[in-house]
Amino acid sequence: MEDLRLCDSEYRFMLLVWELSPVRSGDLVKTCRERLGWKKSTTYTVIKKLAERGFLKSEDALVTALVGKEECQAAESDYFIERTFEGSLPKFVAAFLGNKKISEKEAGEIKAMIDSHKESC
Numbered sequence: 733m734e735d736l737r738l739c740d741s742e743y744r745f746m747l748l749v750w751e752l753s754p755v756r757s758g759d760l761v762k763t764c765r766e767r768l769g770w771k772k773s774t775t776y777t778v779i780k781k782l783a784e785r786g787f788l789k790s791e792d793a794l795v796t797a798l799v800g801k802e803e804c805q806a807a808e809s810d811y812f813i814e815r816t817f818e819g820s821l822p823k824f825v826a827a828f829l830g831n832k833k834i835s836e837k838e839a840g841e842i843k844a845m846i847d848s849h850k851e852s853c
Contacts, residue, residue: 736799736807738787744768745778746797746804749788753797760795 738746748763749755755763757779764770770778783790787799817823834842 735785736804737811738804738808741768742778742782742787743804743808745775746782746787746801749795749797750801753788754794757790757793757795
């Protein structure tokens with residue numbers, strides 16, 4: 733699947749699917765009503781739409797996620813950095829940090845993440 737981006741309401745819905753998957757569609761309707769304020773018809777419309785796009789499967793009233801949360805988050809992050817910061821991670825980090833201070837522990841964790849993703853020369 734090429735486009736893993738979701739609009740805000742689809743993402744909030746998928747958070748529920750990822751949390752509960754596999755889940756009976758009736759239970760998902762109830763959860764969407766409680767947590768998102770959605771009507772039954774809205775939930776079934778979104779199930780159908782996201783099934784057609786390959787994000788989930790709905791068979792025999794059982795809804796199962798086909799795409800992982802991390803996969804969607806990575807695609808959305810890539811799109812956001814490309815669109816907003818011309819693909820520049822340093823520009824993104826500078827804007828994200830702004831005037832914020834981070835602890836020595838947080839700096840170490842971030843450095844370790846960066847080191848693990850470095851390309852070898």
